[in-house]
Amino acid sequence: MNWRAIWAVVRKDLRLVSQNKNVIASLTIMPLLFFVIMPGVLVYLSTGSGSVLGEMQSDLGEFFANMPPSLRAELQTYDTIGQQFTLLIAAYLFAPLFLMVPLMVSMTFGADSIAGEHERKTLEGLIYTPITDFELYVAKLLIAWIPALIVTFVGGTINAVVVNIAAWGQMGRVFFPNAAWLTMVLWLAPAIAALGLSAIILVSARAKTVQEAVQLGSLVVLPVVLLLIAQLAGVVYLSIEVILIVGVIAWLIVLALLWVGAKTFRRGELIARL
């Protein structure tokens, strides 16, 4: 494996994408919204809802009783219903939203990786170099996965700081991230990012424009949206067990997509579309 050639492509693409104002804007606005503003504001508001929640105590008791045992056990370690509610908002409500960020980042970069080269008419120069089909495929995967991981880990850290500050009045201590959140950031988010990029690279290699690639690849967002709806509706909670299981399923799908991608990623096919 020629890593020098792979990194040359990765560095070049990251450099070029970093000059795209639309990409930078989406990479800034979305994490800012989902990692900082929304959780910060909602968690802060939740800390002031103690008196209202007190009046609803019996309803909330029933609500908590329907939750998975691991989540119930975790909630019981908190003293007041206000603290329990803040934990729910901070650690569970935003979990599927958090997953949207690495997914969108990997898809933004992935869509640009091949279809963008098509669009800018630069693919042919690359294809005549000695880089192998597989090395080029790996390079294009890394171009999308690396920024997604960086945004996930940096965004996750900032998110934890923001949530703890916003909830300090209620909690009086550092309570976040909890185990479920950490599992999600370290296990499920990279899998979801890989799922998005392995799908989008497949599509990107067959599309002629970035827009076409995004349109075709955006179907990958659906499972995460369904997860979000399911959690809001109380059908599924992203507890550690659920996160681990969803992660395994996602990684298996990723492996299958990568296998298909590696088998079908051929410069002859790419160049025939030029």
Add this chain to the structure above:
Amino acid sequence: MNTVIETHNLTRRFGTKTAVDRLSLTVYAGEVFGLLGHNGAGKTTTVRLLNGVLNPSDGSALVLGFDPVKQGTELRKHTGVLTETPSVYEGLSARENLRVFADLYGVPRDQVDQRVDQMLEQFKLADRAKEKVGGYSKGMKQRLALARAFLHQPDILFLDEPTAALDPLASKDVNDLIVQVSRDEGKTVVLATHNLHDAQRLCDRVAVLEQGRVVALGTPRELAHQTHQSITVEIEVAVGQGERAKAILNGAVSEIKGDKLTLSNVAYTGIPDVVARLVSEKIAVFSVVPNEPSLEDVYFTLQKRGESS
């Protein structure tokens, strides 16, 4: 002469369309070989097949001893390709563009800076090497693409329509560079073009492609002789001998202006006889200029033949 490219019945089909049809040709080391043909004749597909970026549907090729199908990666270390569109990264500077490709072509790390500087100098880009390529003229982008193709010192350069979309000045610039790299560096150049003037000026031998097939192959002069059995010859004789020369040649002269005679429909091989007849009659022959058909004449003759058949 060493053979660097050899193809046998090389064929590439896209669905029902045959882009390259049983192509058999040989290219020798150090020559500038032209692939001529109009758009869609199969020139670009041939370049792709010879570099192992497309696999043939049938037939085989050997380039620098490598099989492009099985040894494409190794082969591409030894070939440089200038594509029809420059394929340069407009968001990077010329220097950054060349550094990316130095890594891709495996230029030894300790030689990258030196090689990049050398290319920027040779292709007259050193002054604006740090500027983003997006601000370059078309000619400068093409020069950068040429520098990129030459960066790793390939044994064969494939140039696909190198002057397409360039103004005459930029075209001349690029053509001069091609002459420079082929003559000074002794590299083999395969020039795929529909620009017949460029081909006439640059190529040692040409293959004329039509619908993916070779319809003519040889030096421009050989092709001229193949397609044009008779030519026009201008002969200058001594002062006052024009009319006598005309009489000797017995009606073969189509025009006479003082001491200059123009002969039409003369077989190329018949020119020495014409001169011998004049000399034997004590006519002083000062100059004989056969007006050989240009590559353009050859090309259009071949086109007409193709259409009529």
